[in-house]
Amino acid sequence: MKLSGQMSDMQIESKSLNRILPVICYTPPDYTTYQNYPLLIAQDGRDYIQIGRLASTADKWITGGVIRPVIIVAIPYETPASRWDLYYPEGSLYQAYLSALSEDVLPIVASTRSISEAPEDRTLIGDSLGGTISLMTALNRPDLFDSVIMQSPYCGSRKMMQQIRSATQLPSFIYHSTGRGETAVKTTRGTTENFLEPNRELHRILSSREPDHYIFVESGGIHTWRFWQPDIKRALIEKYGLKM
Template sequence: MKLQGKMSDMAVESKFLMRTLPVIRYLPPGYDPDRKYPLLIAQDGRDYLQIGRLFSTADEWISKTIIRPMVVVAIPYENPKSRWQLYHPDGSMRPSYLRALSEEVVPRITEQISIDSDPESRTLIGDSLGGTVSLMAALGRPDLFHGVIMQSPYVNEQIIEQIRSAGAVRTLSIYHSIGRGETAVRTTRGTVENFLRPNQVLHQTLSTYKPSHYTFHELDGDHTWRSWKPDVRSALLERFSV
């Protein structure tokens, strides 16, 4: 399907990661530089475009006035190994990635595109480890991001402790989903892990610390895009409905 809006590539030179970050951006139909737009940033960027159909779904629904016009930015990863290093709580490049996201990617986007400066209008989305790093980014920089969409995030005690110690939880608007079939997930590092129970603990913890808005869904699905693709549509409606 031909987009009514515009998709283009851009590159962000990152001193924190010591490499160029490829970024794919989407501008809504009738983009007006004099108007301020909400921003959605997708980790696992190419997966969200090619499998999750993020751009095409947003484009169709904006055109039909189902969701608000917004700018979407997708950040692809190089390979599974670098993805783990960038996204995992123990990843060697995770602190650098979080700084690159907030101090290089966002400023570059706002230089070129008319983005609303209100953190409530800025949302991060990701699946699995991409959901994890999205939550960590919002907890670490509530001055930039209030919105989080996390699909089947990886959860460990470090994540739970960060929520307990972060004063920013109450400012966040969070969409959180997990599949009931995610009890034996084979990870890219070869381990088999239960994602369902830690996400239930995450749900209990977030409910205790009371984000400004919090939606939690247990889906009849597993740790694949078979579950995440339709859930992307639910998340867009939850976060960006007119």
């Protein structure tokens, strides 16, 4: 599918991780430096672009006047093992990745793209562990990120659940989805885990805190892109939809 906007590759030097992060960037059609755009940062970046069709869906809907123009930055992971190290709250590179998003990725994107400075216009999106790290980053840096889209986040970390319970401030926008078929999910580290009940518990915790805009979607989906890909469309409408 030919896009009306533009896709480009970036190389971001991360001092936090001591490595170069390859990043995929989408800029909407008619992009201009005279306008500040909302920013959407995707974990599992290549999956969101290639399987989730995040950029192509956004491009189609921006062109059709369905959603606001948005800049998308997608950060791929190297391997399933490195993904656990980066995204899991007890992972060896978790703290470094939190810092990388705030101190390396965001400043470089802000210096090369015309993005809004308002935290509510900076959204983090991710599936499974990518949803986990998205929420945790927003909790750690509410001054920078005040909006989260998490699809079937991994909630098996006590550290994560404790931090959510004790957080003084939740993101003002949270889109949270899970599937009723996610009761025996085979993880990339070889375990089989129930995602549904922990996500229901997360829903109860978040609902009790009454964030400004919290959308919870529980459907018949399973822990695959067959569920997440159409769910992305709902999330984009909730966050960026224009009233017709």
